[in-house]
Amino acid sequence: MATHNIEDGTGGLDASIRFAEEQARAENVGDGFANTLSVLTGFSTRYISIADTIALGLVMGVQFCGGPRIPFRGGRIDATEPNLPGVPEPDQTLDSHIASFARQGFTQEEMIGLVACGHTFGGVQHDPFPNIVHEMNDTNNTQSVAHFDTTELHFDNNIATEYISGTTQNPLAVGFNDTTNSDKRIFGSDGNVTMRSFADSPELFSSRCSELFARMLDTVPKGVQLSEVITPLPVKPGRIEFQLDGDVLHFTGHVRFWNLAEKSNRIALLLWSDHLGATHNSTLLPSLSSSIDYPQGTATSYRFGGEDASGLSLDAAAGIVNMQFMLDGKLQTQQDKGAGAGVNFAVQDAVVFSTSSCFFGDNATARYDMAVRKTANVKSVYIETETRDDSSHIGVTETDFFSPDPIPNAAVNSAYTIWTLNVAGSFNPRYVGAEIDGVKYTVLKLLSLFALPSCPS
Numbered sequence: 314m315a316t317h318n319i320e321d322g323t324g325g326l327d328a329s330i331r332f333a334e335e336q337a338r339a340e341n342v343g344d345g346f347a348n349t350l351s352v353l354t355g356f357s358t359r360y361i362s363i364a365d366t367i368a369l370g371l372v373m374g375v376q377f378c379g380g381p382r383i384p385f386r387g388g389r390i391d392a393t394e395p396n397l398p399g400v401p402e403p404d405q406t407l408d409s410h411i412a413s414f415a416r417q418g419f420t421q422e423e424m425i426g427l428v429a430c431g432h433t434f435g436g437v438q439h440d441p442f443p444n445i446v447h448e449m450n451d452t453n454n455t456q457s458v459a460h461f462d463t464t465e466l467h468f469d470n471n472i473a474t475e476y477i478s479g480t481t482q483n484p485l486a487v488g489f490n491d492t493t494n495s496d497k498r499i500f501g502s503d504g505n506v507t508m509r510s511f512a513d514s515p516e517l518f519s520s521r522c523s524e525l526f527a528r529m530l531d532t533v534p535k536g537v538q539l540s541e542v543i544t545p546l547p548v549k550p551g552r553i554e555f556q557l558d559g560d561v562l563h564f565t566g567h568v569r570f571w572n573l574a575e576k577s578n579r580i581a582l583l584l585w586s587d588h589l590g591a592t593h594n595s596t597l598l599p600s601l602s603s604s605i606d607y608p609q610g611t612a613t614s615y616r617f618g619g620e621d622a623s624g625l626s627l628d629a630a631a632g633i634v635n636m637q638f639m640l641d642g643k644l645q646t647q648q649d650k651g652a653g654a655g656v657n658f659a660v661q662d663a664v665v666f667s668t669s670s671c672f673f674g675d676n677a678t679a680r681y682d683m684a685v686r687k688t689a690n691v692k693s694v695y696i697e698t699e700t701r702d703d704s705s706h707i708g709v710t711e712t713d714f715f716s717p718d719p720i721p722n723a724a725v726n727s728a729y730t731i732w733t734l735n736v737a738g739s740f741n742p743r744y745v746g747a748e749i750d751g752v753k754y755t756v757l758k759l760l761s762l763f764a765l766p767s768c769p770s
């Protein structure tokens with residue numbers, strides 16, 4: 314956020330900090346940014362920008378450390394080059410800090426709030442800031458970090474109570490070098506009115522931090538359109554997979570329900586319709602991690618039935634068109650669909666993995682077989698290969714390596730034909746995509762070559 318300029322709309326939360334040129338600036342001294350990015354970048358995908366993972370990292374981090382819920386919007390776009398400098402530094406004057414936050418779109422009172430909310434965590438490390446923190450020679454604090462408050466891993470208003478009571482050890486408030494006591498100057502700049510209100514009310518501190526953190530995360534370059542606030546869906550199917558084995562279509566998947574009331578003998582059903590117009594149902598089984606408590610709510614998961622990991626065995630010709638979920642006789646709905654309305658989830662079985670796929674051990678290639686439903690309008694089947702460039706940005710290349718025409722006589726059953734291709738190994742994440750009815754889908758993540766059975770010699 315610190316690079317944002319409200320006048321011209323440049324800068325903001327756009328992951329420009331990942332560029333070495335920005336990290337090398339004196340205003341970003343230390344390895345904190347590199348360390349944080351090394352954790353968060355891996356969660357970015359072609360659909361979720363690095364900037365969104367940084368924002369999500371804050372939302373999750375604050376909540377897991379006991380802090381308030383922070384409304385999260387998605388849609389940040391990663392910068393393609395470094396931003397202009399502008400991160401405030403502790404040896405700058407109060408006036409320059411007020412001007413810096415004003416440039417970013419925040420008032421003086423909001424600046425006090427933001428600094429207090431941020432400095433409820435962590436501290437100042439000796440190595441990048443030797444003129445603020447002395448070397449501690451402490452085996453319990455090998456990086457010589459002087460913490461902002463006594464509860465540096467916990468979100469609470471101790472940053473304010475300790476400051477107001479005069480017991481604070483905050484190195485930016487009572488540090489030995491007054492030039493770098495920027496928290497002292499900032500916190501005191503309104504006669505301590507804001508900090509006293511935070512010290513008096515943990516609830517006020519918490520709600521104010523939630524608002525200010527959200528605004529900080531939503532400070533993005535002009536033209537970036539953020540989504541509505543994202544909240545967990547009440548019903549969310551996932552990890553849907555098919556494997557065609559002769560005439561049997563193995564169907565596996567999970568469904569996660571959000572904030573269900575606790576109940577020991579709940580009857581959970583998966584209902585589905587097939588291509589022949591028939592309807593079916595099967596009992597949902599609790600998944601291994603059936604109920605997980607998050608700060609935001611509880612996730613209760615079930616897996617689709619079946620004796621073993623192969624899931625439900627469907628007749629390949631009948632297949633599946635859509636599914637819905639029923640708990641104790643009630644069809645489950647998404648809130649915005651209105652009470653009583655069941656939710657039909659469309660299921661795509663037009664292009665599925667075939668268990669005839671196999672591995673050629675001698676030259677480290679594999680034959681991937683994809684089964685294509687004969688009645689489906691499938692234009693192409695292709696591999697999607699994801700690569701990251703020097704700035705960790707993900708690009709996707711599509712390789713139409715499956716023949717556009719199905720291999721003749723390669724029908725596995727009356728419903729599907731096999732499209733096939735030999736592929737060499739790769740360290741890049743790869744997926745199979747397909748264009749079905751004019752829409753491009755990512756169908757599955759490509760299994761490692763070594764996960765396939767050996768090809769018959």
Ligand code: HEM
Pocket residue numbers: 342343344345401402403404410427428430431432434435436437438439441442495529
């Ligand atoms: C005038 C404004 C600010 C100044 C001069 C300032 C200065 C600093 C300094 C010198 C450090 C130590 C970094 C290190 O040792 O590597 C630090 C740490 C930190 N700051 Fe600020 N800061 C400011 C505003 C903010 C704001 C607005 C936030 C968030 C809302 C924030 C959040 C943090 C956090 C979480 C740490 C701890 C990092 C860690 O322990 O790894 N700061 N700040």
